[in-house]
Each structure stands twice: as C-alpha cells, then as structure tokens.
Amino acid sequence: MRPEAIKISPGYERQLLICRGTGCESQRANEIFVALQEGLAKAGLADTVEVKFTGCHGLCQMGPTVIVDPQGTFYCLVKPEDVPEIIEVDLKGGGRVERLLFMDPKKKERVFTYREMKYFAPQRRIVLRNCGFINPEDLDDYLQVGGYEGLKKAFAIGPTKVIDEMKRSGLRGRGGAGFPTGLKWEFCHNSKGDQKYIICNADEGDPGAFMDRAVLEGDPHSVLEGMAIAGYAIGATKAYVYVRAEYPLAHERTLVAIKQATARGYLGKNILGSGFDFEIKVKLGAGAFVCGEETALMGSIEGKRGMPMPRPPFPAVKGVFAKPTNINNVETLANIPVIITNGGDWFASVGTEKSKGSKVFALAGKINYSGLVEIPMGTPLRQIIEEIGGGIPNKRKFKAAQTGGPSGGCIPAEHFDIPMDYENLTNVGSIMGSGGLIVTDETTCMVDMAKFFLGFTQKESCGKCVPCRLGTKNMLETLTSISKGIATMADLDQLVELAQDVKAGSLCGLGQTAPNPVQSSIRYFRDEYEAHILRKECPARVCVDLIKFEVNEDQCTKCGSCFKACPTQAVTWKKKETARIEKDKCIKCRSCILACRFHAID
Numbered sequence: 001m002r003p004e005a006i007k008i009s010p011g012y013e014r015q016l017l018i019c020r021g022t023g024c025e026s027q028r029a030n031e032i033f034v035a036l037q038e039g040l041a042k043a044g045l046a047d048t049v050e051v052k053f054t055g056c057h058g059l060c061q062m063g064p065t066v067i068v069d070p071q072g073t074f075y076c077l078v079k080p081e082d083v084p085e086i087i088e089v090d091l092k093g094g095g096r097v098e099r100l101l102f103m104d105p106k107k108k109e110r111v112f113t114y115r116e117m118k119y120f121a122p123q124r125r126i127v128l129r130n131c132g133f134i135n136p137e138d139l140d141d142y143l144q145v146g147g148y149e150g151l152k153k154a155f156a157i158g159p160t161k162v163i164d165e166m167k168r169s170g171l172r173g174r175g176g177a178g179f180p181t182g183l184k185w186e187f188c189h190n191s192k193g194d195q196k197y198i199i200c201n202a203d204e205g206d207p208g209a210f211m212d213r214a215v216l217e218g219d220p221h222s223v224l225e226g227m228a229i230a231g232y233a234i235g236a237t238k239a240y241v242y243v244r245a246e247y248p249l250a251h252e253r254t255l256v257a258i259k260q261a262t263a264r265g266y267l268g269k270n271i272l273g274s275g276f277d278f279e280i281k282v283k284l285g286a287g288a289f290v291c292g293e294e295t296a297l298m299g300s301i302e303g304k305r306g307m308p309m310p311r312p313p314f315p316a317v318k319g320v321f322a323k324p325t326n327i328n329n330v331e332t333l334a335n336i337p338v339i340i341t342n343g344g345d346w347f348a349s350v351g352t353e354k355s356k357g358s359k360v361f362a363l364a365g366k367i368n369y370s371g372l373v374e375i376p377m378g379t380p381l382r383q384i385i386e387e388i389g390g391g392i393p394n395k396r397k398f399k400a401a402q403t404g405g406p407s408g409g410c411i412p413a414e415h416f417d418i419p420m421d422y423e424n425l426t427n428v429g430s431i432m433g434s435g436g437l438i439v440t441d442e443t444t445c446m447v448d449m450a451k452f453f454l455g456f457t458q459k460e461s462c463g464k465c466v467p468c469r470l471g472t473k474n475m476l477e478t479l480t481s482i483s484k485g486i487a488t489m490a491d492l493d494q495l496v497e498l499a500q501d502v503k504a505g506s507l508c509g510l511g512q513t514a515p516n517p518v519q520s521s522i523r524y525f526r527d528e529y530e531a532h533i534l535r536k537e538c539p540a541r542v543c544v545d546l547i548k549f550e551v552n553e554d555q556c557t558k559c560g561s562c563f564k565a566c567p568t569q570a571v572t573w574k575k576k577e578t579a580r581i582e583k584d585k586c587i588k589c590r591s592c593i594l595a596c597r598f599h600a601i602d
Helices: 029-043 080-092 139-144 149-157 159-169 181-190 211-218 220-234 248-263 294-301 330-342 344-348 381-388 422-427 446-460 466-483 489-505 509-513 516-534 561-565 591-595
Strands: 014-019 049-054 066-069 073-075 197-202 238-244 279-285 325-329 358-365 371-376 398-403 409-412 436-441
Touching: 014 029, 029 049, 029 080, 066 080, 073 080, 139 220, 139 248, 149 159, 149 220, 149 330, 159 181, 159 220, 159 330, 159 344, 181 220, 181 325, 197 211, 197 220, 197 294, 197 330, 211 220, 211 248, 211 330, 211 358, 220 238, 220 248, 220 279, 220 325, 220 330, 238 248, 238 294, 248 279, 279 294, 294 325, 325 330, 330 344, 358 381, 371 381, 381 398, 398 446, 398 516, 409 516, 446 466, 446 509, 446 516, 466 489, 466 509, 466 516, 489 509, 489 516, 561 591
Parallel strands: 014 049, 197 238, 197 325, 238 279, 358 436
Antiparallel strands: 014 066, 066 073, 358 371, 398 409, 398 436
C-alpha cells in the first residue's frame, strides 16, 4: 500500500502519518497533529520521529487515523487525548496501544499493521497511490514518488505518441459516461483553434460520493500533472479546475499545489524548457448538480447560469468561450501521469478486456467499514462488500447496492457476484457513474430509496427542458403516493411509461438518467411496489404512513430494546412484560423498529 519510493526523511528513525482529510479534520485531526508535535518535543523524540500530515488513507469510518512507520502500526479513531499514550507506550516503550488498533470484523481480533488489513489487501491503488502517505502541500513529497516524470516523458515522446499511449491504455472516463479518454483527446487534438482549453471537472455532486474530493485533498499534484500532459497532447495552453465551493479543503490545497508547481517550473511559461506554456486557474462552482454536465459546467465558467446546451457541436469542437475544449474528471486525470510513465500496456494489464485499469468507489450505507476503495475492474461486488467493507452490520442480509448515485441503478442480491465493470453494470440496468456505491440491507425500502434519488434530481433540474422539469416532478408525486399507500396499479404503470418518456426526451444527462433508480428498483423489486399499493404495507417498515407503530404481542420477546431506543419515552416496558407504544408521544422516528431484531413492531 505504501509507495516504495517514499522513504523516512534522513536523520529520522520513525515517521508518524496523520490523516487530515475533511473527514478526519472534522474529528479534530488538526489537534492530534499539533499534540503529537508538542508531545514529541517534550519527550525528547522530535529529532528521531518525523510528524507528517497527509490526505485520506481511505478507511474513513475509522478516522482520525495515525500510522507509525516503518512498522506500519495503524491506529484508528484517535483522539487528541490519546496522544500521550501513543508516545509513551509505542514511541518510547516499543509496544502498541491495542485499544486503538483496527478490529478484524470476522476474527474479532486486533490487527497490528495496515499491511495485514483485509480492507487494503485486495485493493490496487493507482489513483490513490499516494493518498495517505505524502504531504499534499509539499511538492518535494510528490517528486519523491515520481511526480512530474510523466510530464517529462510526454515532452520527450511528443503529443501524438502521448495520445497513442492513452488509446493503448484503454482508460475510459471515470466521470460516468466511460468514453475512451485517448479518443476524446484525439478529437480535440485534431480540432482547429487559436486557443484550446483543458477543464478538470471536480464538481462532484452525487450523494455519497467523495472520491474526487479526497484526491484533490490528498494528491493534488497528480491531477495538475495529468492536466498538463493532456494540455500538451491536444495543444491547450490554458486550463480550469472547476471545484464546488462545498469543498474548501480541496480548493485550498489545489491552490497551494498550483502555486508550488508554478514556482518550480512545472506550470506556467516554457515548462521545463520545453517551450510549452500551461496556465491553470481554479473556478469555484456554486454546488449545482447539473454543472457536472459538460456544457452546463462550461457555461458556469463563462459566468452564465449553468444550463446544458444541445450537442453537437461537442466541446472538442466548440467548448468554453467557443474554443476547442477537453473535459476530464479528477479521477481520470490522476491516472494520466502513471500511464505515461509506465506505458499504456502496463495500465491495460489491469482490469478486464473492455474495462481497463482500476476504479475508485466511495463505499457507504449499510456496511461495517465505509470509505474509499480502489479495486481492479472486474472485482466481484461480493468481495468489495464482504471482504473489503467487512460485510453488513447487525447480522443483516445484503439487499441491493446502488451504483452511479442518482443517475444509476440498483444491483440486487441475485447479482451479488457481479464483476464490477462497465459492461456488466449496464447489463443489469445500472451504471458505473463516478463511483458512488451505497449498500442496503433488508431495512431499506426500495420505493423510499427511489423517491430519495428522484427527489434529488428533481430539485437539481435546471428546468430548461419540459421532460425533465415536469416529468421528474410528476414521477416524484407518483412515488410519494405509492409510499403513502394511496396509489393504484394504474399509477405504477403510468410511472413506468413516464420514466421512459423522461429518459428519451430530456436534453442532458441529468434528465436522461434521472429515471434510472426508479426503473431498476421496479425491475428487481416490483413486489415491494405492489405491497405498498395493494396491501398498504411497507415490507421494510420505512414508509411511516404505512406503519401502525403497535407492538405485536405474539412476536415481542419482552427484551426492552425498543424502550431503550425511544427518544421521547413513548414506549412503556417492564421486565418480563410486553412493551406498549403511546401514540400521543410517538414521533414516528422508527428508532424502536431499528432497535427491535424480532420485527415485533407493526
């Protein structure tokens, strides 16, 4: 997992790596970093133990994390108050603070090092190769792991061969559509224009997705280098990183990296004496999901309201400021430097025949260990969830996985062993998308989940075209009626028909993919929709309008779990007695339902 090129700085015997990505920062990682510096100074270890902050290691649910190298000790859920014990027991005493070590979910044993952790073992980290091990605000750290060597090689082989290597690699855009990157570059390279642009799409807006944010926070130079190589290949001298304003840390570290790279000659005028000029600016987006669509994004950069435009002409011919433009997302660009350095054939050796390389997923939902995972294309979904993610908590069963966010679809349990690549996901009615992977169990209602995603896209619709503006609204109204038990089977048939119309008639990808969660959930879980309509029941007991909030005496085991979970004291219970729910106090929060393992609440 740790890049071989990374060495502990000369003069130091050990190194502490403190994750300071957004997730860990929210849990006082900055205080841990300062406390370690101060604690080592007091203990007289500051000259032998190096302290470094990094971006996200990937295992977000266990943050903040502290790694002690070279032994690789991985401490989880660290608090500032734990620092003295880490210094005393580990750094001075040579032992380990066992209570802070990672717990293997299957064996229920502590794991000493990240090298032994099943979360990391199956991964193939290409995009995330440096995240968690280099200081994202230190250019020398990036150079130590081969940074900007890909750009140097690009200058040596020339633009045409750079594009050939990209085509040979088989890299497909990681932003959702999966279009071949080399082919996309070739189109823009062949376009005529006195000025061309490169745009990095960092407008990551899918609920549950945070891959691009983590890369910009943990390894921003890899993205800048990828942009520079792309610019050289197509003949662009200007570029934009379009990052949403909700990512302040990613924005800040990108600006720091641009400043450093420019000062050292890796960006700006006559880069490395090549005669190639390349300038990168950062554009803050206001957080509109539709601006993830290429033409809407370009309109936003131009100072207009972000609304999609008809295509053709495509951006490669007429893009931002009416000039030829190439747009790739963060993950795509982070692959570029190592592809050029190692060659297209090296990258193509990973993955499947049509889906090359690795893919980063944001693993979230009903799973023991959420976070970022990067696996070779074609890795089975079961391995990602059970081995890397530690399985479903509370001994519940896997129900479905939502991929592609609000533009994607669900993968049911019957396809639990599906290889995760573009073709297989398309065949089962889902998409790869940017990499969101939300896991559900039997406590998830698929009607409610479809309603959530459609509600998101309906709010984010720019309103320009009628099929999306009104179609998603009408679909959402029908889903709401189903969740309340007031819909008919005719409404369900109309919902299916309307989904097809919205998909076929919408102007951009937002509207064209908005029906996907509805269509796939009806395809695989039609019985749940029919239960809501015909029996006025929600099998997962999620839709509160269909729940009585009454204790079933025949199923109640008199354990009191519902009593302990209720936040409003609406549940009355005594030992060896059946619980009761006082409806005048009940706020229908479902805490009792989630606490009861015996499905005793109707």
